[in-house]
Amino acid sequence: MVEGYKEVGPSFSREHTQQNPYGPNPADFLSNVGSFQLIESTLREGEQFANAFFSTEKKIEIAKALDDFGVDYIELTSPVASEQSRKDCEAICKLGLKAKILTHIRCHMDDARVAVETGVDGVDVVIGTSQFLRQYSHGKDMNYIAQSAMEVIEFVKSKGIEIRFSSEDSFRSDLVDLLNIYRTVDKIGVNRVGIADTVGCANPRQVYELVRTLKSVVNCDIECHFHNDTGCAIANAYTALEGGAKLIDVSVLGIGERNGITPLGGLMARMIAADRDYVLSKYKVHKLRDIENLVAEAVQVNIPFNNPITGFCAFTHKAGIHAKAILANPSTYEILSPSDFGLTRYIHFANRLTGWNAIKSRVDQLNLHLTDEQCKEVTNKIKKLGDVRQLNIDDVDSIIKDFHADLGTPIVRATSNGLPKVPHVLEGLDESEEKRLKK
Amino acid sequence: MVEGYKEVGPSFSREHTQQNPYGPNPADFLSNVGSFQLIESTLREGEQFANAFFSTEKKIEIAKALDDFGVDYIELTSPVASEQSRKDCEAICKLGLKAKILTHIRCHMDDARVAVETGVDGVDVVIGTSQFLRQYSHGKDMNYIAQSAMEVIEFVKSKGIEIRFSSEDSFRSDLVDLLNIYRTVDKIGVNRVGIADTVGCANPRQVYELVRTLKSVVNCDIECHFHNDTGCAIANAYTALEGGAKLIDVSVLGIGERNGITPLGGLMARMIAADRDYVLSKYKVHKLRDIENLVAEAVQVNIPFNNPITGFCAFTHKAGIHAKAILANPSTYEILSPSDFGLTRYIHFANRLTGWNAIKSRVDQLNLHLTDEQCKEVTNKIKKLGDVRQLNIDDVDSIIKDFHADLGTPIVRATSNGLPKVPHVLEGLDESEEKRLKK
Numbered sequence: 001m002v003e004g005y006k007e008v009g010p011s012f013s014r015e016h017t018q019q020n021p022y023g024p025n026p027a028d029f030l031s032n033v034g035s036f037q038l039i040e041s042t043l044r045e046g047e048q049f050a051n052a053f054f055s056t057e058k059k060i061e062i063a064k065a066l067d068d069f070g071v072d073y074i075e076l077t078s079p080v081a082s083e084q085s086r087k088d089c090e091a092i093c094k095l096g097l098k099a100k101i102l103t104h105i106r107c108h109m110d111d112a113r114v115a116v117e118t119g120v121d122g123v124d125v126v127i128g129t130s131q132f133l134r135q136y137s138h139g140k141d142m143n144y145i146a147q148s149a150m151e152v153i154e155f156v157k158s159k160g161i162e163i164r165f166s167s168e169d170s171f172r173s174d175l176v177d178l179l180n181i182y183r184t185v186d187k188i189g190v191n192r193v194g195i196a197d198t199v200g201c202a203n204p205r206q207v208y209e210l211v212r213t214l215k216s217v218v219n220c221d222i223e224c225h226f227h228n229d230t231g232c233a234i235a236n237a238y239t240a241l242e243g244g245a246k247l248i249d250v251s252v253l254g255i256g257e258r259n260g261i262t263p264l265g266g267l268m269a270r271m272i273a274a275d276r277d278y279v280l281s282k283y284k285v286h287k288l289r290d291i292e293n294l295v296a297e298a299v300q301v302n303i304p305f306n307n308p309i310t311g312f313c314a315f316t317h318k319a320g321i322h323a324k325a326i327l328a329n330p331s332t333y334e335i336l337s338p339s340d341f342g343l344t345r346y347i348h349f350a351n352r353l354t355g356w357n358a359i360k361s362r363v364d365q366l367n368l369h370l371t372d373e374q375c376k377e378v379t380n381k382i383k384k385l386g387d388v389r390q391l392n393i394d395d396v397d398s399i400i401k402d403f404h405a406d407l408g409t410p411i412v413r414a415t416s417n418g419l420p421k422v423p424h425v426l427e428g429l430d431e432s433e434e435k436r437l438k439k
Numbered sequence: 440m441v442e443g444y445k446e447v448g449p450s451f452s453r454e455h456t457q458q459n460p461y462g463p464n465p466a467d468f469l470s471n472v473g474s475f476q477l478i479e480s481t482l483r484e485g486e487q488f489a490n491a492f493f494s495t496e497k498k499i500e501i502a503k504a505l506d507d508f509g510v511d512y513i514e515l516t517s518p519v520a521s522e523q524s525r526k527d528c529e530a531i532c533k534l535g536l537k538a539k540i541l542t543h544i545r546c547h548m549d550d551a552r553v554a555v556e557t558g559v560d561g562v563d564v565v566i567g568t569s570q571f572l573r574q575y576s577h578g579k580d581m582n583y584i585a586q587s588a589m590e591v592i593e594f595v596k597s598k599g600i601e602i603r604f605s606s607e608d609s610f611r612s613d614l615v616d617l618l619n620i621y622r623t624v625d626k627i628g629v630n631r632v633g634i635a636d637t638v639g640c641a642n643p644r645q646v647y648e649l650v651r652t653l654k655s656v657v658n659c660d661i662e663c664h665f666h667n668d669t670g671c672a673i674a675n676a677y678t679a680l681e682g683g684a685k686l687i688d689v690s691v692l693g694i695g696e697r698n699g700i701t702p703l704g705g706l707m708a709r710m711i712a713a714d715r716d717y718v719l720s721k722y723k724v725h726k727l728r729d730i731e732n733l734v735a736e737a738v739q740v741n742i743p744f745n746n747p748i749t750g751f752c753a754f755t756h757k758a759g760i761h762a763k764a765i766l767a768n769p770s771t772y773e774i775l776s777p778s779d780f781g782l783t784r785y786i787h788f789a790n791r792l793t794g795w796n797a798i799k800s801r802v803d804q805l806n807l808h809l810t811d812e813q814c815k816e817v818t819n820k821i822k823k824l825g826d827v828r829q830l831n832i833d834d835v836d837s838i839i840k841d842f843h844a845d846l847g848t849p850i851v852r853a854t855s856n857g858l859p860k861v862p863h864v865l866e867g868l869d870e871s872e873e874k875r876l877k878k
Contacts, residue, residue, distance in 0.1 A: 136764045306743060
């Protein structure tokens with residue numbers, strides 16, 4: 001489908017200087033940009049994606065792949081959601097994975113009693129704290145919320161497993177209510193408190209402020225969960241870590257309610273730009289593509305064309321000016337190294353925006369010899385045809401080879417329009433294209 | 440492909456209180472969140488997308504659609520890129536659109552002379568200022584850059600049209616160099632200076648800081664251009680506006696070099712959450728879907744499944760707890776109103792995560808009458824089948840109708856497993872599914 005690429009090869013050198021402008025900000029003294037953890041929620045939040053129906057076997061396959069990737073936690077659908085959900089939860093707990101297994105429940109003793117019996121390493125409790133959710137969802141006030149939270153937390157702790165307490169829709173909750181309940185549950189000894197942008201509209205500096213404020217109130221770790229309705233889920237996760245949050249909820253391709261949450265791959269792109277050594281030491285990012293393909297197939301979606309890292313053109317360079325610099329040094333237009341992800345970069349040279357440096361590189365690949373001036377001349381011919389229609393590699397190669405052959409021919413074959421005489425290139429044109437070309 | 444949805448209807452009421460937590464931050468006194476402008480670059484940056492080849496006719500169709508949408512500027516490929524690029528630029532200038540037409544050139548007199556003859560309303564000049572680009576791209580020092588900038592700017596201004604000067608790869612450029620050259624060009628009287636995250640790795644707070652700093656140095660407007668390699672292009676645009684930038688470069692679906700730039704639709708989602716009145720007063724956001732389809736077709740890509748606003752499930756609610764609250768008040772789990780975009784919301788009820796509120800709503804739609812207790816009972820039957828395989832609306836409707844019919848039958852027909860006796864639902868099962876269901 002997409003033609004006209006040339007593989008340049010995996011050579012890539014990154015400068016690891018102290019002054020990486022994309023690295024952690026030294027002024028963020030609480031930052032966890034270089035020490036974050038992942039709570040992978042494809043098997044919980046991801047199950048809420050419109051297309052998702054995971055069989056037991058598929059859940060196990062996904063859990064194993066995520067474990068192998070190196071995620072710190074795997075979060076599963078509540079065991080009270082359905083009978084099979086409970087059985088699947090038990091089955092995954094028995095796999096003996098390195099990742100800790102969590103399940104996600106409402107702040108109810110009914111749910112908690114079932115959850116602790118599944119064999120999970122921890123329970124993630126959530127309750128709506130915004131006025132919207134208090135009014136239209138569970139209908140409870142903050143006192144009631146605090147009391148049920150305490151009961152559930154004490155119960156889960158008594159079983160010797162981890163407990164997280166999260167508010168829902170945190171950014172539309174009253175700040176004083178929020179800080180109050182977080183301090184209360186922190187004192188009882190939760191392992192983590194969670195901030196959730198359930199409706200997906202928090203913005204990065206707002207996130208930073210809330211995390212910083214909360215960090216001054218609690219001693220436990222802070223986990224963050226960001227929906228992506230306004231496209232800020234990756235950035236919000238990053239500023240949360242800058243502000244002192246420790247754990248980020250992700251799912252493969254971001255699948256979840258509506259258009260989902262912070263995607264695992266996108267967050268890896270963001271974090272590897274900030275602290276490559278940490279990311280590569282913990283996570284097998286070269287397995288990202290396989291994991292994305294596994295989940296995409298399971299939920300019957302295509303990898304988005306513009307997906308970070310694995311989108312089909314994430315490492316494709318097209319404009320002549322970009323191609324020239326990339327050929328000289330990939331760092332000029334690439335902050336991520338495709339080879340980190342088991343991928344390669346391409347220079348797209350078969351188009352009218354191409355430049356002579358890209359064409360010269362193709363000439364070299366074809367093992368032909370042309371001077372710079374000759375490369376510029378043949379580039380002009382390529383751009384002319386590229387003005388008329390979409391080109392593919394064959395077109396360009398034919399033009400180059402014909403140009404090269406002409407150089408070796410003592411008789412100069414006249415062409416009236418300065419275009420290459422490559423019959424099969426012109427054959428591809430329809431009548432109107434041919435007319436425009438001749439004009 | 441995606442089944443089991445129910446349309447709930449377009450009723451939506453947003454609370455427009457002063458305290459919109461997603462609105463502009465009152466502390467950002469230079470903020471342009473409520474007064475930003477769009478430079479639409481599908482026909483420039485978007486032409487650098489791997490798949491893009493726009494014929495003259497397609498360019499005109501896209502330009503007209505963007506103009507109708509209400510974008511402030513339309514940016515076109517450099518007229519020196521190819522002969523047809525120049526002709527297309529002239530043709531679009533002659534359309535008499537409301538949007539101002541710009542073209543984007545290197546900081547060269549050769550390019551500038553051609554650009555000003557095309558009939559554009561303004562010229563966007565760009566030059567690489569980072570050490571990377573100075574070394575591997577044009578090979579010039581800052582003095583040379585400043586001198587050519589001045590020459591080009593004076594020339595373009597003498598023609599009475601707008602001029603923008605932008606650095607390239609601004610976040611890897613030396614800050615003092617940057618501020619120096621921006622101040623220089625501001626004094627000569629450019630209309631805008633541009634900050635460009637050419638490699639796509641700036642983070643939001645870093646953007647805010649740079650824009651704030653630059654704002655203290657220049658009097659002209661600030662334009663920002665963000666690539667999306669690490670998924671922060673929308674968020675970076677937002678914090679740039681918070682910091683005092685005025686104009687954001689966008690393209691339809693974000694198409695551009697590599698995985699592209701800030702997408703028009705995603706930015707609309709972000710901005711409408713912050714200042715709905717401003718966005719609706721300026722931009723025809725209900726035409727977004729058509730414009731995205733037009734461009735997606737032209738470059739042969741699918742709309743990403745998780746695209747903001749127009750992704751197929753951006754307004755789909757699945758988990759029982761979400762569905763319940765959405766039915767009571769859409770604002771509980773929606774910060775964007777689908778009706779603003781000519782879209783509708785769906786409650787996905789045909790799955791094992793469903794809840795009785797969603798099912799009750801479906802029962803009402805079917806014009807059947809069940810008590811809450813009966814709805815809970817039939818919900819359990821639906822969840823049981825949903826544990827075995829993916830459901831569709833027909834499955835659920837059959838279970839509900841059968842359940843309802845049974846209620847009207849005086850003889851209680853025994854079922855050994857508590858499951859509904861709906862032959863055609865069970866017919867859909869393969870052998871192993873049937874076995875698991877019976878178990």
